[in-house]
Amino acid sequence: MKNERPERYRQILARQFRNNRIAMAGFVVVVTLFGIGAGADFIANDKPLVMRYQGRIYFPVVKDYAVWLRISRWDRQFQNVGFKEFARGNFKQGDWAQFPPVPYSPTEVNLSEPLRRPSERHFFGTDDIGRDVASRIVHGARVSLSVGFVAVSIYALIGLFIGAIAGYYGGVLDIIASRLIEIMLTIPTFFLIITVVAFLPQSIFNIMVVIGITNWPTVARLTRGEFLKAKSLEYVVAARAMGATDGRTIFRHVLPNALAPVFVAATFGVASAILIESTLSFLGFGVPPSTASWGSILSNARQLLPSAWWLTAFPGLAIFLTVTSYNLVGEGLRDATDPRLRR
Amino acid sequence: MRSYFLKRLLLIFPTLFGISVVSFLIIHLAPGDPAGIKIEEEQRSGNQLLAAQIINETRALYGLDEPLLVQYRRWLKRIATLDFGYSLRDHRPVMDKLKERIPVSIKLNGISLLLAYMLSVPLGIYAAARQHTILERLTTVLLFALYSLPPFWVATMAIVYLGGGDFWNVFPVYGLQSSGSQNWPWWQQLQDQAWHLVLPVTCMTYYTLAVLSRYMRTGMLETIRQDFIRTARAKGLSERLVLYRHALRNSMIPMITLLADVLPALIGGSIVIETLFSIPGMGFLSYEAVFSRDYPLLMGIFTLSAFLTLTGILISDFLYTLVDPRIAYEKRAA
Numbered sequence: 001m002k003n004e005r006p007e008r009y010r011q012i013l014a015r016q017f018r019n020n021r022i023a024m025a026g027f028v029v030v031v032t033l034f035g036i037g038a039g040a041d042f043i044a045n046d047k048p049l050v051m052r053y054q055g056r057i058y059f060p061v062v063k064d065y066a067v068w069l070r071i072s073r074w075d076r077q078f079q080n081v082g083f084k085e086f087a088r089g090n091f092k093q094g095d096w097a098q099f100p101p102v103p104y105s106p107t108e109v110n111l112s113e114p115l116r117r118p119s120e121r122h123f124f125g126t127d128d129i130g131r132d133v134a135s136r137i138v139h140g141a142r143v144s145l146s147v148g149f150v151a152v153s154i155y156a157l158i159g160l161f162i163g164a165i166a167g168y169y170g171g172v173l174d175i176i177a178s179r180l181i182e183i184m185l186t187i188p189t190f191f192l193i194i195t196v197v198a199f200l201p202q203s204i205f206n207i208m209v210v211i212g213i214t215n216w217p218t219v220a221r222l223t224r225g226e227f228l229k230a231k232s233l234e235y236v237v238a239a240r241a242m243g244a245t246d247g248r249t250i251f252r253h254v255l256p257n258a259l260a261p262v263f264v265a266a267t268f269g270v271a272s273a274i275l276i277e278s279t280l281s282f283l284g285f286g287v288p289p290s291t292a293s294w295g296s297i298l299s300n301a302r303q304l305l306p307s308a309w310w311l312t313a314f315p316g317l318a319i320f321l322t323v324t325s326y327n328l329v330g331e332g333l334r335d336a337t338d339p340r341l342r343r
Numbered sequence: 344m345r346s347y348f349l350k351r352l353l354l355i356f357p358t359l360f361g362i363s364v365v366s367f368l369i370i371h372l373a374p375g376d377p378a379g380i381k382i383e384e385e386q387r388s389g390n391q392l393l394a395a396q397i398i399n400e401t402r403a404l405y406g407l408d409e410p411l412l413v414q415y416r417r418w419l420k421r422i423a424t425l426d427f428g429y430s431l432r433d434h435r436p437v438m439d440k441l442k443e444r445i446p447v448s449i450k451l452n453g454i455s456l457l458l459a460y461m462l463s464v465p466l467g468i469y470a471a472a473r474q475h476t477i478l479e480r481l482t483t484v485l486l487f488a489l490y491s492l493p494p495f496w497v498a499t500m501a502i503v504y505l506g507g508g509d510f511w512n513v514f515p516v517y518g519l520q521s522s523g524s525q526n527w528p529w530w531q532q533l534q535d536q537a538w539h540l541v542l543p544v545t546c547m548t549y550y551t552l553a554v555l556s557r558y559m560r561t562g563m564l565e566t567i568r569q570d571f572i573r574t575a576r577a578k579g580l581s582e583r584l585v586l587y588r589h590a591l592r593n594s595m596i597p598m599i600t601l602l603a604d605v606l607p608a609l610i611g612g613s614i615v616i617e618t619l620f621s622i623p624g625m626g627f628l629s630y631e632a633v634f635s636r637d638y639p640l641l642m643g644i645f646t647l648s649a650f651l652t653l654t655g656i657l658i659s660d661f662l663y664t665l666v667d668p669r670i671a672y673e674k675r676a677a
Contacts, residue, residue: 183361187649190611198633305503316496324491
């Protein structure tokens with residue numbers, strides 16, 4: 001009997017979730033995808049990870065970050081050169097370069113190798129202007145995952161705030177918030193999104209914000225319900241009787257208890273935000289054309305079908321895998337929070 | 344009952360007001376010079392004449408140089424009279440253009456919705472009757488997979504591999520009828536149109552079906568665990584009677600409320616499908632409107648699609664009270 005304290009709610013959820021093998025598989029995929037997105041520059045890049053030149057060791061990929069952060073500068077000999085040409089032209093005996101597994105950057109155009117089939121040189125083939133599809137997919141993961149994550153964070157925060165106030169205070173505030181929720185639910189979200197996008201310049205940031213400010217009602221509705229339920233429960237009454245301020249009651253006491261359903265909704269929300277982003281990019285309203293995103297690869301591929309099957313198969317698979325994994329995790333979380341399914 | 348209906352009907356007005364405010368806000372999205380920012384890009388890219396024209400016409404249409412309140416009153420009047428001005432592209436009244444397109448979209452969405460409901464209900468019953476069999480699990484997994492497949496990808500694949508003539512040329516992939524079919528006898532026209540609908544309707548339906556059938560399944564599975572079902576079984580009723588008479592009716596109730604959630608998604612989703620299949624509906628129109636920065640048209644489509652959804656939600660609310668009379672008597676939350 002080492003653990004005298006009763007299991008905390010979070011621990012129960014974690015245990016329930018871990019017991020669910022399919023949900024865990026989804027979770028592993030999601031974590032892997034985040035790894036790929038975060039390490040995209042180390043997986044697919046036209047710069048070497050490590051290289052030895054004239055007796056010195058360089059780390060060009062890491063250096064690139066430093067340059068970007070303006071804490072360092074490229075040596076003059078490396079300025080404005082492609083490392084591949086540099087290696088071919090200048091390397092002597094004893095010099096070497098270790099490139100990432102996919103030695104191409106997502107924007108690297110190579111007109112001498114258009115529409116190549118998947119091969120050892122290009123794992124997922126190349127597109128019509130010779131860009132490596134594998135590299136674009138790896139970097140596209142970054143776009144998809146960050147859009148999903150940021151957009152959902154935005155609307156979860158808005159929804160939590162509005163829902164909490166409506167549910168906790170009730171009265172006029174509740175009436176206003178409920179009307180607002182109903183209005184937003186009446187407007188077809190995708191129409192709203194493309195209408196707003198039509199008025200704004202194309203950027204990933206705008207996509208995140210637009211998805212964020214159009215999808216909060218679901219979260220608000222859930223939070224409001226949870227707060228309504230909690231308001232009359234004993235622990236809330238007790239907190240108030242002890243003189244807790246409204247802010248303290250809301251944030252310290254009720255909110256942590258209301259988070260579970262919001263978390264479930266947010267996980268499904270990430271899946272649908274990723275779908276929305278790829279759809280927008282596919283239609284040409286999403287990220288700027290030069291940015292590698294799964295939707296934009298597919299949109300580019302549309303004209304080149306049916307001969308270039310690899311241009312649709314791989315990004316399609318990437319979207320499917322990501323969305324499925326998020327949905328599986330959402331499913332697992334929902335089951336874990338459902339007391340009737342507790343094992 | 345009647346007072347509930349009346350109250351529900353009166354609640355439309357705040358919603359309508361809200362829609363008008365949201366759409367008004369969208370017009371004012373661009374900071375500084377309204378309707379500006381996006382056009383600046385075009386000016387830079389050398390398309391100056393077009394850009395200047397768009398700015399001037401948009402400004403004149405919405406009176407963007409007047410005080411905000413006057414502007415809003417103008418916009419409200421436009422919504423109330425359904426007069427959204429003239430399309431910037433071909434200078435036809437926006438409403439005329441919409442009137443041609445709305446029936447197409449309603450037809451497409453209606454068929455898709457009907458199909459999704461007609462298929463998801465038996466699927467739910469099946470899941471309840473044959474839970475834990477291999478086939479039932481397979482169906483559940485399949486539906487889950489469908490739920491994660493992007494419709495635009497499925498549609499692209501369908502167009503390339505099932506139509507278009509490069510692999511199998513089974514289905515037409517352009518529009519809703521063959522050109523020149525107006526002179527055919529009616530049964531041939533009907534057949535032709537049905538043939539054209541197969542792919543777009545399939546692509547629109549599978550997603551809705553995946554959503555609905557999941558709810559139907561959980562609904563049925565929850566219902567058959569309840570006491571009254573056990574009672575019905577204990578009375579010695581046949582499994583058939585238990586499922587169809589007792590369980591089905593009770594699990595249908597949430598399906599009706601779901602209509603309110605599914606409808607906006609379906610109407611919005613038709614943008615992709617209509618565009619890919621070149622179907623002259625509202626979705627395709629809005630795609631063209633975004634590309635040509637046809638703001639009056641865009642605002643018209645936006646407002647009308649919200650109205651259409653509102654109507655759908657009202658219908659579902661009324662159906663809900665018809666199926667479950669308890670609702671009308673209770674004070675409804677939200």
